[in-house]
Amino acid sequence: MMLIKVEQLSYLQVLHDLSMQVEEGDWVTIIGKSGSGKSTLLKLIAGLISPTSGHIYYQGQDITDLDPIKLRQSVSYCYQQPVLFGETVADNLNFPFKIRHQQPQHDQLVASLQSVQLPAEFLTKKITELSGGEKQRVAMIRNLLFHPKVVLLDEVTAGLDEESKQAVHQFLVKAHQNGTTFIQVTHEIDEIANAEQKLVLENGGLHHEELSR
Ligand SMILES: Nc1ncnc2c1ncn2[C@@H]1O[C@H](COP(=O)(O)OP(=O)(O)OP(=O)(O)O)[C@@H](O)[C@H]1O
Numbered sequence: 001m002m003l004i005k006v007e008q009l010s011y012l013q014v015l016h017d018l019s020m021q022v023e024e025g026d027w028v029t030i031i032g033k034s035g036s037g038k039s040t041l042l043k044l045i046a047g048l049i050s051p052t053s054g055h056i057y058y059q060g061q062d063i064t065d066l067d068p069i070k071l072r073q074s075v076s077y078c079y080q081q082p083v084l085f086g087e088t089v090a091d092n093l094n095f096p097f098k099i100r101h102q103q104p105q106h107d108q109l110v111a112s113l114q115s116v117q118l119p120a121e122f123l124t125k126k127i128t129e130l131s132g133g134e135k136q137r138v139a140m141i142r143n144l145l146f147h148p149k150v151v152l153l154d155e156v157t158a159g160l161d162e163e164s165k166q167a168v169h170q171f172l173v174k175a176h177q178n179g180t181t182f183i184q185v186t187h188e189i190d191e192i193a194n195a196e197q198k199l200v201l202e203n204g205g206l207h208h209e210e211l212s213r
């Protein structure tokens with residue numbers, strides 16, 4: 001089933017007539033030079049910014065016609081510069097439960113932290129005391145706790161050490177096996193080499209191969 005359809009999308013001087021289609025269960029990897037518009041494309045698909053022209057459809061519906069809360073729960077953007085809120089890591093991981101009027105299971109939160117190589121004690125850690133890579137992982141598991149259908153990953157492993165990178169990768173592979181569809185932006189050589197479907201963003205459009213210049 002087609003989950004995301006992007007039709008003749010343009011955004012300011014950044015994206016020009018860009019089209020793409022993402023099927024349920026796909027793992028699309030987008031590469032491209034710094035400043036080529038990768039983050040811009042993900043933010044447009046997440047409905048965080050509006051196109052200058054063109055359309056984005058989620059399950060056949062124009063995302064501008066969808067309830068923004070529903071869209072956010074279905075298509076989740078993991079920021080390149082993650083945004084945490086409240087005071088502690090627990091505040092962030094409790095939040096998705098709170099908005100659904102559910103009580104989080106302590107064990108589940110600990111397990112989710114451990115799945116990305118963060119210890120249980122991190123629950124009480126102040127967000128101001130986290131490193132960039134730690135923030136990135138907390139934001140990512142927060143976004144994935146309730147299994148959105150589509151996850152947009154914006155360089156989520158950038159700046160992590162090899163061991164943490166592997167842990168995050170395993171976490172994502174598991175989610176993918178459980179049906180999550182990914183659109184991932186990365187500069188990581190390993191992730192690019194092992195990509196299932198690779199697209200290059202260049203001159204405002206997507207190509208299957210790197211253009212020779
Ligand atoms: N709201 C905006 N108005 C004008 N220009 C913008 C806006 N947002 C982004 N840009 C510009 O669009 C271009 C693409 O930015 P974007 O952040 O999407 O790049 P990127 O491919 O994600 O780069 P990186 O690999 O460094 O993260 C950049 O030149 C940026 O300065």
Ligand SMILES: [Mg+2]
Nearest residue numbers: 038039040080
């Ligand atoms: Mg970017």
